[in-house]
Amino acid sequence: MTAIAKEFFHPMMETAKNQAGKICFDTFKQMALLSMEDICREIFRENQESIKIKKEPVAVRNLVNIFYTTLTLSNEKGFHTMSLRDLSSASGLSMGALYSYFSSKDELLEMIQKQGRRIVGKVLFDHLDAGASPREKMRTLIRVHLYLTEVMQPWFYFAYMETKNLDKTQRRRSIESELFTEQVFHDILLEGQRQGAYTAIDATLTAGAIKALLQDWYVKRWKYSRRRISVEAYAEFMISFVESAILAETPPA
Amino acid sequence: MTAIAKEFFHPMMETAKNQAGKICFDTFKQMALLSMEDICREIFRENQESIKIKKEPVAVRNLVNIFYTTLTLSNEKGFHTMSLRDLSSASGLSMGALYSYFSSKDELLEMIQKQGRRIVGKVLFDHLDAGASPREKMRTLIRVHLYLTEVMQPWFYFAYMETKNLDKTQRRRSIESELFTEQVFHDILLEGQRQGAYTAIDATLTAGAIKALLQDWYVKRWKYSRRRISVEAYAEFMISFVESAILAETPPA
């Protein structure tokens, strides 16, 4: 597992397109940098009643430490295998201190999962451009999704691998969130078919395939790192791979 | 998680093609049925020195029970979360009895992983037809891989999700095994390109994409079950999806 970048996207950012309307990774990254600190400040404010520490600067600093360390240790060996003693010694915080930030190990898990889902929802939503053509929408969404999962890779990997450890309610949310993303692609495919830009290929199966290819990027990150494939190279490959399957032979006027 | 079929493929089977050279799921399944009992008999004979029980019929019966229960419980909640007490009460065997079949929880994990890898290797190898065209090879391999993972879904899902819990050596084996499958597809792609059947698309990325689509079938089995998509329908979709990206416009004479 690679070291975890402490900076992440700002969920409220504007879209970052160049002249050709194509989002580039660096621009995307720079335009809307959201430090892990900002994410943790949000988490703090939301959970202020359950968190015992009241001073924001202190709390935020420690939350950054806690989440950062949790993601690192868990993505190495699994959340369940990581004991709170591990977390304590790796973070430098005592057991007692940890318990001022969450009331149980399960709550810690939930906090991370919840925040992850929220950011995805926001970022994807912010980049939906109702006016664009289906083909543009599809390309943008693939890029945005890949870039987002690239910068927040540890979060996504964690969410993916630890779904099983959630309780029923949280688990359902996680599944809903997954199906929602797929639905967005599904709808774009249908719209493209209505307009004659796409062939009559099965939209459900195709949306599933797109999702699978997107997930491969963050689930098998080690493989792509080892092969020195950049996220932008993968994005371009994915777009051409998908489009060759769905683009109509003769594009409409 | 669906109930686990107790019957699996025989790894030494002949290929099961119809007139058109196309492997159909039912034929594949019937031709070479390997009951879970047979797999467990193999495991028993291989581990006879470490297994304390000496009577084959007893041992095999209990091993079936143990593996079946382990896969069911683990795929629900994770191997680590499943305590041996859970396994004991769900299987009806006492703690002491369990420990006559393996010497530690980790050994149980290894036994399952190892057997899984062996069967895959055998089945894929048996279906490699050196004489066939790249296009035929690709189609056959996609179908065989999907059919195999369909019948042994719990095994594959388990292997996929529990890789993190393996020790270094076993983990490396698991990764090697994954990369090997990808390599097979990679080589077929290169061969097809040399013969002019395939376009000059990036073979490494394409092989990775094929692997991702194959894995989606058994990792997201719940999704496809819910949508009532058969393995054959998925196979045909996948083949056409992949081929549209790699087939040369004008196939060679």
Next chain:
DNA sequence: GTCTATATCTGGATAGAC
């Protein structure tokens, strides 16, 4: 707010009766 010390529990593993 943070630490140390400790209570309490859980789960892997084993010994020895049957």
Next chain:
DNA sequence: GTCTATCCAGATATAGAC
């Protein structure tokens, strides 16, 4: 071959000093 009883390491969680 299987079971019960038990041991003990290690984990979560808390209490109370500082």
